[in-house]
Amino acid sequence: MRRPTAVTWRCFAFSGRVNPQTLVLTVLTLAILMSVSGLALYFGNYPLTTAEISTILFQQGDETPDIVIWYHRLPRLLVGIGAGAAFGVAGALIQDMLRNPLASPDIVGFSSGAATGALFTVMLTGSSFWVLPGAMVGGVLSAAFVLALAWNKGLSSARLVITGLALSLFLMALVDIMMARLDPLTAADIMKWLVGAFPSPEWGDVVLIFGALIILGPFALWQGFALKSLALGDDIATGLGLNVSTTRLKILFLSVGLTACAVGVAGPLPFVAFAANPIARRLSAASGAGNGSPLLGAAAVGACLTVLADLVCRSLPIGADLPTGVFTAMIGAPLLMWQLTLEIRKGVI
Amino acid sequence: MKTATFPLSAGGLTLTRPVGTVLDDIGLAVPRGKISVVIGPNACGKSTLLRCLARLLRPDEGEVLLEGDPIDRQKSKQVARQLAILPQNSTVPEYLRVFDLVARGRTPWQSPLSQWSRGDALAVERALALAGVEAYSLRPLSELSGGQRQRAFIAMILAQDAPILLLDEPTTFLDLPHQIELLDLVRKLNRESAKTVVMVLHDINLAARFADHVFALKDGKIHREGAPGDVITEATMRQIFGLDCLVIPDPLHGCPHVIPR
Numbered sequence: 001m002r003r004p005t006a007v008t009w010r011c012f013a014f015s016g017r018v019n020p021q022t023l024v025l026t027v028l029t030l031a032i033l034m035s036v037s038g039l040a041l042y043f044g045n046y047p048l049t050t051a052e053i054s055t056i057l058f059q060q061g062d063e064t065p066d067i068v069i070w071y072h073r074l075p076r077l078l079v080g081i082g083a084g085a086a087f088g089v090a091g092a093l094i095q096d097m098l099r100n101p102l103a104s105p106d107i108v109g110f111s112s113g114a115a116t117g118a119l120f121t122v123m124l125t126g127s128s129f130w131v132l133p134g135a136m137v138g139g140v141l142s143a144a145f146v147l148a149l150a151w152n153k154g155l156s157s158a159r160l161v162i163t164g165l166a167l168s169l170f171l172m173a174l175v176d177i178m179m180a181r182l183d184p185l186t187a188a189d190i191m192k193w194l195v196g197a198f199p200s201p202e203w204g205d206v207v208l209i210f211g212a213l214i215i216l217g218p219f220a221l222w223q224g225f226a227l228k229s230l231a232l233g234d235d236i237a238t239g240l241g242l243n244v245s246t247t248r249l250k251i252l253f254l255s256v257g258l259t260a261c262a263v264g265v266a267g268p269l270p271f272v273a274f275a276a277n278p279i280a281r282r283l284s285a286a287s288g289a290g291n292g293s294p295l296l297g298a299a300a301v302g303a304c305l306t307v308l309a310d311l312v313c314r315s316l317p318i319g320a321d322l323p324t325g326v327f328t329a330m331i332g333a334p335l336l337m338w339q340l341t342l343e344i345r346k347g348v349i
Numbered sequence: 350m351k352t353a354t355f356p357l358s359a360g361g362l363t364l365t366r367p368v369g370t371v372l373d374d375i376g377l378a379v380p381r382g383k384i385s386v387v388i389g390p391n392a393c394g395k396s397t398l399l400r401c402l403a404r405l406l407r408p409d410e411g412e413v414l415l416e417g418d419p420i421d422r423q424k425s426k427q428v429a430r431q432l433a434i435l436p437q438n439s440t441v442p443e444y445l446r447v448f449d450l451v452a453r454g455r456t457p458w459q460s461p462l463s464q465w466s467r468g469d470a471l472a473v474e475r476a477l478a479l480a481g482v483e484a485y486s487l488r489p490l491s492e493l494s495g496g497q498r499q500r501a502f503i504a505m506i507l508a509q510d511a512p513i514l515l516l517d518e519p520t521t522f523l524d525l526p527h528q529i530e531l532l533d534l535v536r537k538l539n540r541e542s543a544k545t546v547v548m549v550l551h552d553i554n555l556a557a558r559f560a561d562h563v564f565a566l567k568d569g570k571i572h573r574e575g576a577p578g579d580v581i582t583e584a585t586m587r588q589i590f591g592l593d594c595l596v597i598p599d600p601l602h603g604c605p606h607v608i609p610r
């Protein structure tokens with residue numbers, strides 16, 4: 001018998017099956033990410049040569065260039081990578097859990113919930129210190145709200161998407177009302193963040209988003225195993241011993257947590273969570289894998305999209321000063337339309 | 350592990366839906382190591398009963414006992430190691446290959462850290478061979494015929510390696526020779542591996558031929574149960590299906606043979 005093209009690995013009691021093509025594609029995406037990251041360090045208003053950059057990174061450099069790299073470009077790059085990866089995983093988790101590519105955190109209202117929560121705390125406390133808890137609470141509240149409305153003897157993904165969209169629109173209106181009460185200068189800053197921007201992140205933000213990835217990431221990968229049977233439908237998944245409702249709740253919580261952290265450091269960055277998984281999946285399905293959720297691939301694609309969008313954003317002539325989210329939307333929106341067309345043709349909607 | 354008299358039993362199962370009562374105070378005990386077949390007209394609640402037995406549906410009242418203990422109080426993964434179900438209709442991702450589907454059957458024996466042990470690989474090979482799907486094990490499900498798909502699903506639950514099999518119309522989409530082949534396989538599993546089987550079959554004559562025990566269901570109630578020779582009679586056929594028929598002994602197998610008038 002011809003064996004499936006998968007590499008089996010076993011080590012003591014541990015074992016798994018990896019599709020070599022998926023592996024190659026993930027490595028390839030990571031390579032692309034590395035190159036885009038290199039470009040992101042290289043390009044900027046302050047001209048630096050590659051030799052200077054490597055000196056700064058690995059030894060001690062001059063003062064100004066040192067600051068440019070260590071306090072501007074590097075944290076910004078790392079926040080982009082971290083937030084993009086977090087969005088990618090958050091999107092993949094919930095899309096695959098609901099078996100619906102439209103059900104990503106930015107579509108079902110988690111992102112706007114987190115953003116509204118963050119904005120609300122900024123307005124209440126007057127500082128950005130509580131942004132993250134605010135985003136967390138906002139994300140969880142909106143998730144709970146959407147769930148409560150969409151839940152009817154189980155979670156239908158169509159209901160979830162529609163309820164989430166409605167909530168997103170409502171929250172947008174709420175944000176507009178809050179913004180009207182701010183002074184124009186602050187409002188302009190916040191507006192940018194609401195579209196998704198991280199113009200001058202601090203190292204604290206880097207620590208935060210990577211901390212979230214390190215803590216929640218393994219749980220997400222753990223749930224990736226459950227996602228494999230969940231892909232076969234609720235009945236078969238239950239038959240195979242999965243506790244479908246509990247698994248759903250765990251995955252939702254992980255997705256909301258990752259979304260909230262990413263929103264907290266980088267704003268909602270539209271379409272990253274939405275587009276990362278379908279791209280990763282299409283890459284691996286095209287190579288005949290179709291085995292489980294490509295969470296790592298989605299993380300890599302999400303990071304790539306974000307860093308690329310941010311690079312485009314930074315490379316524009318000075319003065320344009322647009323938020324990064326504009327460019328993630330520019331890349332993501334056409335993807336959304338393409339995905340919708342596919343779904344409509346398949347008769348899912 | 351203690352052994353209960355019946356591997357799977359239910360008492361007082363009641364389920365009401367807006368359309369009416371689907372299951373009406375059903376009590377049943379599945380005989381160990383036998384092939385039980387549930388028969389009854391369309392919409393009488395066969396699938397619902399099977400789904401309740403497999404904890405896919407929670408009944409409004411009553412409970413299901415697996416090896417003597419309430420099924421919903423046992424760990425789902427432990428239940429899955431003892432009981433495998435093939436639901437009536439299932440939609441799975443089209444791009445999935447038969448091999449990967451069958452491999453999924455190993456889930457209750459795996460964990461996120463051990464996703465492909467030697468035992469898993471062996472069980473999948475065996476299941477592929479038993480269900481006769483080796484020839485197209487690398488093709489995606491979307492490229493298969495209805496019958497081929499059905500056999501792929503059979504292979505999946507065989508890979509699950511559970512002593513109790515619940516099959517909801519496993520012969521759907523199969524032509525007559527393949528129906529017989531599949532039921533022969535079920536019988537072989539039952540006789541050689543002592544599997545307890547509960548299945549829903551539409552074809553009464555196949556039920557009569559392959560069943561050790563028959564449950565005749567109508568309007569959510571079990572009207573008669575027992576050996577095929579006792580249940581599949583002209584009177585029961587009239588009562589359950591409203592079918593006017595002649596029942597003669599099958600000249601080849603000796604089981605009852607129903608000839609509608």
Ligand SMILES: Nc1ncnc2c1ncn2[C@@H]1O[C@H](COP(=O)(O)OP(=O)(O)OP(=O)(O)O)[C@@H](O)[C@H]1O
Nearest residue numbers: 366367368371389390391392393394395396397398
């Ligand atoms: N989810 C549901 N919601 C409402 N009614 C349902 C649901 N599932 C089943 N029913 C109803 O329960 C009754 C029994 O359905 P069931 O699927 O158990 O029948 P069945 O005996 O398996 O029929 P068939 O031979 O066609 O497979 C039917 O009247 C059906 O309309």
Ligand SMILES: [Mg+2]
Nearest residue numbers: 395396397437
């Ligand atoms: Mg049925």
